[in-house]
Amino acid sequence: MSRSSRLRYFGMRQPQITLLSSLLFVLAGFVMTVVLWSLTPISLAQSPQLSHRPALWAQQPMESQNWVQPPLATRGADIVDSTGRSLLLRGVNWFGFETEDHVAHGLWKRNYKELITQVKDLGYNFIRLPYSVQLVLGNETRVKGIDVNLNPDLNGKRPLDVMDAIIQEAGRQGIMILLDSHRLNNKTIPTLWYGDGFTEQDWITAWTNLATRYKNQRNVIGADLKNEPHGIATWGTGDRKTDWRLAAERAGNAILAVNPNWLIVVEGIENGMLPKQVLKRHWMGGNLENVKRAPVRLERSGRLVYSLHEYGPGVFDQPWFSEPSFPNNLLDRWEKGFYFIARTRIAPVLIGEFGGRKTDETSKEGIWQNTLVRYINDRRLHSAYWSLNPNSQDTGGILNDDWTSLDAGKQKMLEVLLPGARMRN
Numbered sequence: 444m445s446r447s448s449r450l451r452y453f454g455m456r457q458p459q460i461t462l463l464s465s466l467l468f469v470l471a472g473f474v475m476t477v478v479l480w481s482l483t484p485i486s487l488a489q490s491p492q493l494s495h496r497p498a499l500w501a502q503q504p505m506e507s508q509n510w511v512q513p514p515l516a517t518r519g520a521d522i523v524d525s526t527g528r529s530l531l532l533r534g535v536n537w538f539g540f541e542t543e544d545h546v547a548h549g550l551w552k553r554n555y556k557e558l559i560t561q562v563k564d565l566g567y568n569f570i571r572l573p574y575s576v577q578l579v580l581g582n583e584t585r586v587k588g589i590d591v592n593l594n595p596d597l598n599g600k601r602p603l604d605v606m607d608a609i610i611q612e613a614g615r616q617g618i619m620i621l622l623d624s625h626r627l628n629n630k631t632i633p634t635l636w637y638g639d640g641f642t643e644q645d646w647i648t649a650w651t652n653l654a655t656r657y658k659n660q661r662n663v664i665g666a667d668l669k670n671e672p673h674g675i676a677t678w679g680t681g682d683r684k685t686d687w688r689l690a691a692e693r694a695g696n697a698i699l700a701v702n703p704n705w706l707i708v709v710e711g712i713e714n715g716m717l718p719k720q721v722l723k724r725h726w727m728g729g730n731l732e733n734v735k736r737a738p739v740r741l742e743r744s745g746r747l748v749y750s751l752h753e754y755g756p757g758v759f760d761q762p763w764f765s766e767p768s769f770p771n772n773l774l775d776r777w778e779k780g781f782y783f784i785a786r787t788r789i790a791p792v793l794i795g796e797f798g799g800r801k802t803d804e805t806s807k808e809g810i811w812q813n814t815l816v817r818y819i820n821d822r823r824l825h826s827a828y829w830s831l832n833p834n835s836q837d838t839g840g841i842l843n844d845d846w847t848s849l850d851a852g853k854q855k856m857l858e859v860l861l862p863g864a865r866m867r868n
Contacts, residue, residue: 511568512705513619513661516745519788522706522825533860534569534621534827535562535841536796539588541575541625546586547601547609548823548832552846554593556612562831563616565841565854566861570618571667571795571827572609573625576641578602579649603656614662621708622653623667623795630810632727636690643690647697654702664704667795668694671728673713673751679737680715686710691739699743708793709739709782710750711781721779724761728752731781745864749789749827751781752796755811758837764807770814782822791825798829798838802852813856820859828857 509636512525521529537558539548549558562570583602591598597605610620624646626632627639637643650666657663668691677685688709696706711731714724720732729751741747756764766772778786785792794815804808819826831839833850841853 449634457550467631486553513664515664515706517706517747517791518745520785521789522791530568530697531823532569532619532621532793532825532827533567533617534571535565535567535600536571536573536623536827536830536832537562538573538830538832540578540602540606540836541573541629543627543629544587545578545583546589546605547572548588548834549842549846550589550594550597552590554592555597555609557832559609559613559616559618559848563618565849566858567619567825567836568617568619568829569664570605570831571621571623572612573670574606574653575629576624576625576646576649577626577628579652580641580645587644607656608862610657610660610663614660620663621665621667621706622657622663623670625670632671635672635676636669636686636687636694647694648704650694650698651701654698654705663705665708665746665748666695666698667708667710669710671713671726672710673727676712677715678712678733679718687715688733688737692741695739695746696742699741699746703743703746705746706748707739707741707746708748708750708795710752710795722776724763725780726752726754726761729780731784732779734784735787738789748791748793749781750793750795752829753777753794753815754797754838755799755801755808757801757808760807764811764867769807770810773811773814774818777818782824785822785824792826793827794819795827796829797826798835798840800837800839802856816856816859826860828853 493783511528511530515522515524516671517523518529522528522532537547539546542548547555585599586602586605589597589605597608600608613620627637627641627646631639633639636646646669650668669687672687675685676687678688680686681689683689691709693704695709698705698707710728711725713727713730714720715730718733718736722732731751734749739747763769763772763776768779781792784790797812797815799808799812802812804813818824828841829835829838830840831842833842833846834846839850841850843850
């Protein structure tokens, strides 16, 4: 965007005035332009790669912010708002609704509004919010782990009422929400989108219920359909029982019939015996190799986002972390596994989970994590860190066990992705 168009965007008009006044007005306008240029969070005219530089969510309430206007859509490998401006999703996972507590964790230590403010001030622009199908369909009435002295307005609320409150407060503060169907029951992550006493129709009904519930909640941007399909999940085989690509189409189209403005986020599988599979092993939900041959087909265009999860040896010491070419071998893996989708502009790519405890430049996990952060930044991929929660056993979180102070190493590492950050403690 040029300087002159920026002035028009901020609503400045030039009145009919005298020559001297005109000169003074021009000088004042120049000064104001410089000031506005310096205060704007991100200039859309600075990117060498894109005509519209991806902008982060403005640090102000959604109702008054000037940059990102929902609903969001896709344009090639970009995610854009309703004005056509590109943006980068930079998020954090806040889990708990998918557990037996039936609520986002940490509310035994913090007020939920303060937690959301901290997320905003750290520079993140969306929260990936996991839930379980059991929570939505089971009419759960009890929550565990809320200190009502810290959260008095949550006293007596049911789980979905608490979810409403968190989503509404996030919207008030200008934070987007991506809902994530993380589990079927409240205990384990299933291999497929059905099982554990739930049918495919249960899974789809939970989604359409949420799509209806939040249809007018502008900061809820989409549906991450199924967390980490793995095991016997396949892609493009045509087997209705295992073909995740077909199931994603059925669920995605059902959601869009109710709420046509949501993004539909489709994760990969694990292995699935794909034809011409190049890489021998993947993380659960990380195998998108077959997208080019068998893409997801939604009835509404401009809504599809592909996603994957990527972890380091602190979660599981995969063979590629011990190869002599590590960490350079990671770049080849990521190109073949998922980046080709964004590079060839098939669709946007979201790394919906990544994280680990070590952030140094000497341990395998630290090297992996720093390499991935640089890769996300250089390739302008969308991302959500796992997790805000410190009680993720194998990764820890951005917050320490007190749920207030920061893991300084993690936040420092991530700041390259978060140019809007205002707190760096």
